[in-house]
Amino acid sequence: MRRARLGLAAAMAAGVVLLGAVPASAAPGDGSAYGADVDVTLLGKPAVHVGPLAQASTEGPTSGTLVGIDVPGIAHSGTVQTTAVRDETTGAVDSKATVENLSVGVLGALGTIKADAVTAECHATQDGNAGAATLAGLNLGPLGDVSATPAANTVVNVGALGANVAKITFNEQIANPDGSLTVNAIHVRLLGGVLGSLGSGDVIVSSATCGPAGLPVPLASGAGMWIGLGLLAALGLPAGVWFSRRRATAQAV
Secondary structure, rough: OOOHHHHHHHHHHHHHHHHOOOOOOOOOOOEEEEEEEEEEEEOOOEEEEEEEEOOOOOOOEEEEEEEEOOEEEEEEEEEEEEEEEOOOOOOEEEEEEEEEEEEOOOHHHHOEEEEEEEEEEEEEEEEEEEEEEEEEOOOOOHHHHOOOOOOOEEEEEEEEEEEEEEEEEEEEEEEOOOOEEEEEEEEEOOOOOOOOEEEEEEEEEEEEEOOOOOOOOOOOOEEEEEEEEHHHHHHHHHHHHOOOOOHHHHHOO
């Protein structure tokens, strides 16, 4: 009888150890997106900070919509739409931001950035993170030409009086310390403190962040819970059967 109890206790303890070896509530990866963020100080004018606009997050709300961006002298647009969702089963994360009918005039007389639609998106799975930007109908005027699907971190330098006064990065991709990936479709950085400076600060249009992907099927719920209970039952069953047979033999005697 004592052996049976010890065997059953050992099996139960082993089951608990196995359950504890797998994270009880492994949180899936996070994701976020926004349509635009403006933080600039133009020469002779007050600082302007607007945004992030139309934010979305995997923690909720998972989507955002804005009828348009209106920052006088800096940026205007049509509809802004964002999403950030995760798959609780696989742990995958998808984030996306789109700004339509964009016009960025923060560079003043040096040039205006125009596009029919500007999209940034990223996708995180167990295999890693990936992202891309699409710039439909992009028109940079005197600033040059850039593909509608630019390579990651494509840079256009903007000069005046023989010096660079701004830097525009298209499909900016940033690997963050926490393992996530941020994709900014357009990032205009004003380089203050140089000859011919327009001011300082940043204008970001269409930004998406995701990853790293979370662990699939947390053990504490759903299919993971049933797997854990199945392991526990499988380990406890042999001891239970042995105990029942031992008891039946003792009663027969």
